[in-house]
Amino acid sequence: MQELIELSWQTQIVIVSGYLSYVLAYSGMRSEHKTIDSVSIVLCFGGLGLLIIHTIDPLIGEDFRFENVVLGISGVVVPIIFAVLWRKLFRENFGKFWRWTGVSEEDGLPTAWNTLIQKRGLLYTQINVTTKDGRVLESWPLEPFNNDPNGPCVLGADGSIGMYVTHITEVGEERREVRKLRDDNGIRITYIPKDQIAEVDLRRSFKKRSN
Known part of the structure; x- marks a missing residue:
């Protein structure tokens, strides 16, 4: 920590802005990243902050009283804004461009599961989870749970x-409805660890745009 404090403020800006931008741009996608991946992305975003600092510095001039404050804030805010734009607009379109050129068919995400859950603008209506012991857990319809805690579901x-x-379907038994899912004390949510899941079925569609 002492070594970090002793770094120049520009270097600290690179580290802070790079890390915050990385967290925003790749939220939910970092679990499969190796150290070299994380460090490289942090430096890319942080380097943008350093570039902004060196671009603005000559325009402000040394006589400006709050020069370092403006430069520091700009060096953090601009990379964060770019990270948000990258997450919402650029990343998916960047992948589409490479697929269009025929260079690569992959989307930059480590697993098909990540590709499914990171797709934006979808309306989920049903989820069925088959556990390794053959039991089927169903949540349908999902719409009534939209305003519940973590609703309508959590895809880790x-x-x-x-x-x-x-609804639950035990092996060799008929599908049965779960009683008292919701009562005066709240609503019951079920957590299924990854190592207990054999298959996941999702029913979803594109959200309709309101006029």
């Missing part, structure tokens, strides 16, 4: 799932 980056189980 590690492959785990949190869901409001409305």
Whole structure:
């Protein structure tokens, strides 16, 4: 920590802005990143902050009283803004461009599960989870859970799932409805660890744009 404090303020800006931007841009996608991946992305975002500092510095001039404050804030804020834009606009379109050119068919995400859960603008209506012991846990319809805690479901980056189980089908038995899922004390959510899941079925569609 002492070594970090003793670094120049520009270097500290690179580290802080780079890390904050990395967290925003790759939220939910970092579990499969190796150290070299994380460090490289942090430096890319942080380097943008350093570039902004060196661009603005000559325009401000040394006589400006709050020069370092303006430079520091700019060096952090601009990379964060770019990180948000990268997450919402650029990353997906960047992948589409490379697929269009025929260079690569992969989308930059480590697993198909990450690709599924990171797709934006989708309306989820049903989720079925088959556990390794053959039991099927179902949540349908999902719409009534939209305003509940963590609703309508939680799709973990590690492959785990949190869901409001409305129906259960045991091996060799008929599908049955879960009683008292919701009462005066709240609503019951079920957590299924990744190592207990054999299959996940999701029903979803693109959200309709309101006029």
